[in-house]
Amino acid sequence: MEWKKASLREALGKTLLELGGKVPNMLVVNADLAGSTQVTYFVKEYPERTVEVGIAEQNMIGVATGLAMMDYIPFVVTFARFASKRASDQVSLCVDYCRTNVPIIGAYAGIFTGAQGATQQMICDTAAMRSMPNMTVIDTADVHEIRGVLHYAVEHKGPLYIRVGRDEWPVVFDESYSFELGKGVWLREGSDVALMSSGVLLPYAIEAAEILQEEGVDAGVINMPTIKPIDVDLINDVARNVGAIVTLENHNVQGGFGSAVAEALVNNYPVPVEFIGLQNVYAESAPNDDLAEKYQLTAPWVAAAAKRVLERKNKYWTRRT
Amino acid sequence: MTQITGRNGKPYEVDEKEVKRLEYICGLVRRDILQTLYRVGRGHSGPSLSLVELLVTLYFRELRLDPTDPKWPDRDRFILSKGHGAVGLYSVLAERGLIPREELDTFESLGTRLQGSVDSIWLPWVELTTGSLGQGLSVSLGIAMGAKRQGKDIRSYCIMGDGETQEGNVWEAAMCAAKFKQDNLLAIVDWNGLQGGERHEVMPSMEPYADKWEAFGWHVIEIPGHDVATLLTAFHEARQVKDKPTIIVAHTVKGKGVSYMENETKWHLGNVTKPLYEQAMSEINARLEALSEYADG
Numbered sequence: 001m002e003w004k005k006a007s008l009r010e011a012l013g014k015t016l017l018e019l020g021g022k023v024p025n026m027l028v029v030n031a032d033l034a035g036s037t038q039v040t041y042f043v044k045e046y047p048e049r050t051v052e053v054g055i056a057e058q059n060m061i062g063v064a065t066g067l068a069m070m071d072y073i074p075f076v077v078t079f080a081r082f083a084s085k086r087a088s089d090q091v092s093l094c095v096d097y098c099r100t101n102v103p104i105i106g107a108y109a110g111i112f113t114g115a116q117g118a119t120q121q122m123i124c125d126t127a128a129m130r131s132m133p134n135m136t137v138i139d140t141a142d143v144h145e146i147r148g149v150l151h152y153a154v155e156h157k158g159p160l161y162i163r164v165g166r167d168e169w170p171v172v173f174d175e176s177y178s179f180e181l182g183k184g185v186w187l188r189e190g191s192d193v194a195l196m197s198s199g200v201l202l203p204y205a206i207e208a209a210e211i212l213q214e215e216g217v218d219a220g221v222i223n224m225p226t227i228k229p230i231d232v233d234l235i236n237d238v239a240r241n242v243g244a245i246v247t248l249e250n251h252n253v254q255g256g257f258g259s260a261v262a263e264a265l266v267n268n269y270p271v272p273v274e275f276i277g278l279q280n281v282y283a284e285s286a287p288n289d290d291l292a293e294k295y296q297l298t299a300p301w302v303a304a305a306a307k308r309v310l311e312r313k314n315k316y317w318t319r320r321t
Numbered sequence: 322m323t324q325i326t327g328r329n330g331k332p333y334e335v336d337e338k339e340v341k342r343l344e345y346i347c348g349l350v351r352r353d354i355l356q357t358l359y360r361v362g363r364g365h366s367g368p369s370l371s372l373v374e375l376l377v378t379l380y381f382r383e384l385r386l387d388p389t390d391p392k393w394p395d396r397d398r399f400i401l402s403k404g405h406g407a408v409g410l411y412s413v414l415a416e417r418g419l420i421p422r423e424e425l426d427t428f429e430s431l432g433t434r435l436q437g438s439v440d441s442i443w444l445p446w447v448e449l450t451t452g453s454l455g456q457g458l459s460v461s462l463g464i465a466m467g468a469k470r471q472g473k474d475i476r477s478y479c480i481m482g483d484g485e486t487q488e489g490n491v492w493e494a495a496m497c498a499a500k501f502k503q504d505n506l507l508a509i510v511d512w513n514g515l516q517g518g519e520r521h522e523v524m525p526s527m528e529p530y531a532d533k534w535e536a537f538g539w540h541v542i543e544i545p546g547h548d549v550a551t552l553l554t555a556f557h558e559a560r561q562v563k564d565k566p567t568i569i570v571a572h573t574v575k576g577k578g579v580s581y582m583e584n585e586t587k588w589h590l591g592n593v594t595k596p597l598y599e600q601a602m603s604e605i606n607a608r609l610e611a612l613s614e615y616a617d618g
Contacts (some may be wrong), residue, residue, distance in 0.1 A: 051466065057461045059493035066463015069398075069448070071470065076464075090490070093453050094460060098441055131407075 001205050003170030005210035008200070009107060009274045011143035012164050015150040016075060019122070020046050024156050026073045028063045031057050037077050037107040044294065057082040061090035063103045073101065073154055080106030080163060082126035096132040097157045101154040103314075107137070109163035110200065110250030111278065112296065117285035123278045127255025129161040130228040136181070137228040139163040139199035139257065142172045145225060148179035156181075163199060165250070168289060170203040172223075178249025184231040190220025193313070194238045197248035198224045198257040204292070207246050207299035212306055219306055230260045232268070239269035244313035246274045246305045248297070253277040274310035323550065325557035328385050328397070328476075334551050336614065343549040345612040346416055349412040351411035351578045351605050357425045359598040364428070364437075367588040368482065369409030369545070371513040371573040375480060376413040378552040384478065388419060391445040392485075397475055398464045400449045402457025402512065403482035404438035405590075410447075411435050419446050437603045455488025457481060458508055462498045476560070480509045484516025487524065493536070499538025502564040507556070508539075508569065511546065514577035515586050531570055541569045546571025579604060581604060 020042050020199045029051045034040045043050045045153055047079060051067070057078055062076040076083065083091065083106045106129075111121045130137045136156065140146045140163060149162055151250045172187075184196070195205040205221045212219040220242065238245060245265070247258035258275040265271060276297060283291055291303055292298045322615040350373050358364040375500040379399060380386075387393035401410050406429060415422040422436075434444040438452025448464075450602070451457050463477035468475035481491065496504055512530070514521055521527065531541045540562045544551045559567035575589070576582025579601040582591070593601070609616075 053493075053497050056493035056497065058490040059462075059497050061461020062490065062494065063463035063466065063497065066460040066465070066477075067467045069460070070467025072467055072470075077571070081586055088569075089453055090456055093450060094456055098450050116418075251340055 001203070001210065003203055005168040006143040006171050008140070008143060008146060008167060008169050009036070009038040011146040012077070012105065012107065012150070013041040015147045016077070017045055019042040019057070019154055020049065025071060025074060026075065026154060027051055027067060027074045029060055029067070029074050031055055031060045031078050031082070033078055033107070037105070039077050057087040058090050059104070061087045061307040062094055065094040065098070065100050068100045068102050073103065077105040077107060078153050080109035080122035080125040081120070083161070084122065084128040088128055092132055092296070096134045099134050099158050100155055102159045103156065103162065105242045105293060106161060106273070108166050110165060111283040111291050112169070112200065112250065113166050115287055118282045119319050121283055123252040123282070125163065125257070126227055126249070126251045126257060129292045130260060132159065133280040135159045135161055135228065137161050138216060139227055140165070140225060141197070141200055141202040141223060142169060144171065144173035144175065144177040145179065148177050149225060150179060152179045165200045168300050169200055172202050172206065179225065181227045182231055184222045184224035184234040186220060187223055190218045191242060192218040193244040193246065193310050194222055194242045194244050195248065195302060195306065196222045196224055196238070196261060198227055198251045199313065201248040201250055201297055204297060204299045205304050208302035209304040211299055217306065217310065219276060222305040224257070227260050229259050230264050232264045235261055235264045236268050236274060238267055239271045240297045243271045243317065244309045245271065246276060246302060246309055248302060249277040250297070251277055252280060254280055272309050272316055274309040276302055276305055322580070324572070324609065325554055326560070328383050328560070331519055335553050337471055340550050341612055341615040343381060345609065345615045347377050347549070348605060348609040348612060349416050350409070350412045350600070353415055354408050355579070355598065355601045355605060357412065357428050359409050359593045360426055361428050363413045363590070363592050364408050365405045365544055365590050366593065367515070367575040367582055367585070367591070368403060368406045369412075370404045370577045370579060371511050371575045372409040372480065373437070373573055373577065374439065374547045374549050374552060375509055376409055378549050378556065380413050380417045382553055382555045391419070394438055395473060395475060396479065398448050398461065399478045400451065400457040401439050401480050402451050403454065403480060403485050403570070404451030406480070406511075407435070407437060410439055410488060420444070432467065454482065454485040455490040458491055458494040461508070462494050462501070462503060462506055465503045467503060468505055469503070475505065477506050478509070479507070480511060481515070483510055483512045483514065483521070483527070484524070486510060486527065495534065495537040495539065498566040503566045504563050506566040507559045508566065510570050511573050512570050513573045515575045515584065515589065517589050519586060522552060527543050534568045539566060540565045541568055541570060541593040543570045544572070545579055546573035557596060578608070
């Protein structure tokens with residue numbers, strides 16, 4: 001499929017600028033990554049509402065906590081690696097435990113980070129963040145979803161982590177996109193297998209559904225931006241009515257979105273699942289398309305996973321009857 | 322006799338009566354600390370006892386607060402970054418009348434507001450849960466920034482342990498506070514020379530300590546930390562400093578006020594037996610007796 005593409009980080013920067021005009025008590029806390037995260041849009045328009053702390057993310061989280069305690073909405077914008085790992089204890093205690101209203105943006109989440117390699121990629125952040133009891137965790141698929149989620153973020157009460165990608169990426173949604181916390185959405189109905197995606201692998205799911213249709217498999221596509229709290233009701237419905245799931249995430253398959261879906265399933269209606277994502281390996285430097293192919297994230301790989309899970313489903317139902 | 326300006330902006334005399342009165346309160350606080358730790362059977366005695374004068378001068382003379390409303394928006398903000406000094410803080414809150422003294426008996430028991438490390442989720446008089454060391458100063462800085470942005474005369478205070486300042490996060494905050502010329506921020510280091518397991522000497526060197534803070538752009542006041550008159554004067558001095566954060570390096574004695582605990586690493590976290598409790602109480606009571614004429618007023 002041919003997709004129109006748009007820059008994810010530019011959407012982040014421009015949306016923060018837009019929110020700056022609407023929400024007077026909103027601040028951006030930056031740790032010398034304004035260019036990389038594109039918060040430059042905000043910084044240029046609102047220098048007095050930008051708090052530049054330098055390359056010091058632990059302090060960044062503490063300062064944001066203090067600002068939030070004084071009723072500001074301090075957007076912490078840094079790389080997913082630094083938000084989830086470098087400052088993990090500060091996030092855990094000052095933000096999560098203390099239930100502080102600090103929206104944390106994990107930019108450069110996943111492996112598509114401009115060919116910069118494993119050190120600028122982050123495939124463990126969802127796992128780290130969703131293990132924190134009070135944290136809400138959201139992944140974003142395209143520029144419209146980024147905008148929708150960030151508009152939600154200024155209303156959110158409590159700890160919040162939002163994953164955002166970097167590069168030019170397929171535009172799946174349009175201006176009418178609206179985000180609802182904790183809700184997955186069917187983008188395409190399907191009765192044989194459900195392709196459940198959180199984040200930027202969504203276009204691969206949509207393409208995979210097309211491939212599968214040509215092969216006589218009726219695959220549905222669900223977009224599930226909220227990883228925590230996960231949409232248990234929808235997962236239960238899918239388990240009962242479809243009975244086979246492929247999860248897609250730009251993250252390690254251990255501890256991320258797929259794990260969250262699987263946890264919900266085994267508590268209710270366990271059905272077979274296949275996991276698309278990093279298979280417990282780190283990635284490397286390369287153009288995005290090459291990485292997507294090598295790490296088996298693209299549509300043909302998703303379609304193959306769908307057929308595997310369908311086979312397991314058929315065996316499973318046979319056993320049950 | 323020294324005349325200073327109080328936090329309320331009014332001139333205020335630090336005379337003998339004032340000093341003795343506060344010393345008497347410190348005695349009461351030490352009594353509460355020992356009673357609490359003896360009843361519970363464990364707890365951070367040393368790190369709480371070294372804090373007493375710092376906390377008493379803050380809560381009885383310096384911090385602007387509303388005793389009826391822990392969340393009064395214009396209150397000064399205080400963070401005890403060395404969260405393990407919890408019993409010290411709870412005892413001061415009790416003597417200040419902010420929590421019932423009987424509540425001290427619930428320390429560390431199931432459902433208590435008085436958690437082992439100070440905890441803002443459980444107790445509204447605590448601004449921030451601490452106990453994972455090195456995080457408080459950054460939050461105090463954020464609060465100070467927020468107050469300035471709002472044009473409010475709110476001061477932000479943070480007490481850290483000396484060992485705590487081995488944490489890198491502290492120096493990130495130190496650098497940042499100087500950059501923002503955060504003169505409504507006062508850090509206090511409880512420099513008792515001992516840390517959890519060991520004396521400073523076996524740790525990576527923190528010396529020259531005051532020079533480090535000065536090099537980071539802070540106004541540094543180095544004082545004896547159990548001298549209430551000097552503490553009050555130091556708070557006053559800190560309030561006059563413009564365009565810089567201030568740090569008070571308060572030289573204290575770990576376990577202060579109980580002879581066998583003083584300067585003993587093993588009393589970082591110790592179990593007070595009955596004979597030891599009785600000895601401690603007789604020392605504290607003797608001190609209170611000597612100051613008894615200042616009990617009221």
